[in-house]
Amino acid sequence: MSIKEQVTQELDSLSEAELKEIAEYVTFLKFRARVKARPALAETQxxxxxxxxxxxxxxxxxxxxxxxxxxxxxxxA
Structure with missing residues (x-):
């Protein structure tokens, strides 16, 4: 069983509130990936x-x- 299938199976058993938390976490992971992708400015820049x-x-x-x-x-005054 692939990881995607395992995750899908777990998601099917979660409540709506838990799914909302998962969705927020996925949004955070995407944001973090974008932030890490930005090159840092060098001190001279x-x-x-x-x-x-x-x-x-x-x-x-x-x-x-x-x-x-x-x-x-x-x-x-």
Whole structure:
């Protein structure tokens, strides 16, 4: 008897609630397989991405600081 046949036989004996749990587990296994399939970024790639956007992030943060300071002054008033 193949594994597929064994699993099918076991599934036939399960309740609806148990089948729902099995379905959720199968969904999790598929998700985990997709996540593992993604290549991890190398440290040098991450450093390059950080460097590329660091200046832009800094400018955006500095622009937002004046609005933040104004909001704090309004709160104190």
């Amino acid at each position: 991450l450093a390059a991405l950080y460097a590329e956007f660091a200046d832009e992030d800094r400018k955006l943060a500095e622009e937002g600081m004046s609005d933040y300071a104004k909001g704090l002054i309004k709160e104190d």
